[in-house]
Amino acid sequence: MWHDTRITGMLGIKKPLLLAPMAGSGGSALAIAVMKAGGLGALPCAMLSPDQIRQEVSTIRNAVDGPLNLNFFCHVEPEADPAREKSWLEKLSPYYHELGIAPPSAISGAGRNPFNEEACALVEELRPEVVSFHFGLPVPDLLERVFVTGAKVIASATTVAEARELEAHGCDAIIAQGVEAGGHRGIFLESDIASQPTTMALVPQIVDAVSVPIIAAGGIGDARAVAATFALGASAVQLGTAFLRSPEALTTKIHRRALAEAKEDETVLTNIFTGRPARGIANRAIAELGPLAPDAPAFPRATGALTPLRKAAEDRDSGDFSPLWAGQAVAFAREAPAEEIAGNLMKEAAQLARPSLLGRIRSASSARLKS
Known part of the structure; x- marks a missing residue:
């Protein structure tokens, strides 16, 4: 065959x-x-x-x-860069306040x-x-x-x-x-x-x-x-x-909904969720922070910064801060x-x-x- x-x-x-x-x-x-x-x-x-x-x-x-x-x-696990990570968390602090959660003092967990x-x-x-x-x-x-x-x-x-x-x-x-x-x-x-x-x-x-x-x-x-x-x-x-x-x-409900609704040209390469370029469906976080942010923490340290925002938003049935991974053939x-x-x-x-x-x-x- x-x-x-x-x-x-x-x-x-x-x-x-x-x-x-x-x-x-x-x-x-x-x-x-x-x-x-x-x-x-x-x-x-x-x-x-x-x-x-x-x-x-x-x-x-x-x-x-x-x-x-x-x-x-x-x-390779990145070297610690406290100044860069602190600056990134400060950039995210308005979102933490918007969602009613306390900003962390440091990024925890590489993921x-x-x-x-x-x-x-x-x-x-x-x-x-x-x-x-x-x-x-x-x-x-x-x-x-x-x-x-x-x-x-x-x-x-x-x-x-x-x-x-x-x-x-x-x-x-x-x-x-x-x-x-x-x-x-x-x-x-x-x-x-x-x-x-x-x-x-x-x-x-x-x-x-x-x-x-x-x-x-x-x-x-x-x-x-x-x-x-x-x-x-x-x-x-x-x-x-x-x-x-x-x-x-294991796709989440929010991710499934985004996949079903995505238009053919709505995926982009972004590094804001993990620190490395990855393709996913565009959402609020990508639009306002990226898609490619030179100040994002190194991979995979960036994951810990957005994880609390993702959880808080998903608890509200929102994918604004979720990595909605998908390729260009999403349709x-x-x-x-x-x-x-x-x-x-x-x-x-x-x-x-x-x-x-x-x-x-x-x-x-x-x-x-x-x-």
């Missing part, structure tokens, strides 16, 4: 579909649904404790057979855990078939220990240079994350996002630059987009926003079971992505490179 079977063969899945590991919105139920549809389930681990990860993995293993991806962040010794030991204990990383790769000794477990290692690249870096460090496959993607940018070699390429521009460039299979991510919401990425040389797709309205997702997200979404999407994509046509396109690309 699929012209390129490198990812399905490598990961042991029936369909070239990976669930995007969405921290806060994805859990065991969503992973199970996508695995039942023949794709690769994912568990985002950056916001979970080791015991929570163990419980989620146990739930998945008891419900369905198949490979599982555990996803981790690879950020995101980096891949460290404890996380690596957990991978060695749980033995997932796939381990994926965001914001680059772990330090060499930890990465080597992951490889020793036998797990396939994949990571996100937002540029060709990042893809080459990931391949040089042994990644088995690379996620080409276009700027349309929802949630955090996986950028790790530089900080400027102004020149970040789109998925349609990024995928063929990375395909031409590296030898490992490429997984396309970003702005892929229907079968046409899936087929298009295959034509450009991707071996699989990774989808997240498409599943956010499914009953299996294609629909309310349906995740297994149904995945099954129908890939069935339609298979009909569009005719092997003979994809073969001719890839042959033409190969000939161009040789010339």
Whole structure:
């Protein structure tokens, strides 16, 4: 059915579909649904404790057979910057007063855990078939220990240079994350996002630059987009926003409402919620504080500053201060079971992505490179 079977063969899945590991919105139920549809389930681990990860993995293993991806962040904990954080809290103080809550004297809680010794030991204990990383790769000794477990290692690249870096460090496959993607940018070699390429521009460039299979991510919401990425040389797709309205997702009521009401051009890149650029639906906080605020605390320290405002607003049924993560294909997200979404999407994509046509396109690309 699929012209390129490198990812399905490598990961042991029936369909070239990976669930995007969405921290806060994805859990065991969503992973199970996508695995039942023949794709690769994912568990985002950056916001979970080791015991929570163990419980989620146990739930998945008891419900369905198949490979599982555990996803981790690879950020470096920032150095303390009390002056910057104090200034940011002062900037937020009018909102605290408006919502009737006392401004904190200091930011507490980072909200995101980096891949460290404890996380690596957990991978060695749980033995997932796939381990994926965001914001680059772990330090060499930890990465080597992951490889020793036998797990396939994949990571996100937002540029060709990042893809080459990931391949040089042994990644088995690379996620080409276009700027349309929802949630955090996986950028790790530089900080400027102004020149970040789109998925349609990024995928063929990375395909031409590296030898490992490429997984396309970003702005892929229907079968046409899936087929298009295959034509450009991707071996699989990774989808997240498409599943956010499914009953299996952990998406909050306020977030679901925003997804249902969002117009096609209402997502933006912002750093105000966590300190790193991430794509979400525009709201009051983004409009008044960002979208990109140079004075926001470093990732992930910014999370603690807005968390009390988010809670107070959500208690009033408002998403004014909530990170409403979503990609540019938000208009294609629909309310349906995740297994149904995945099954129908890939069935339609298979009909569009005719092997003979994809073969001719890839042959033409190969000939161009040789010339």
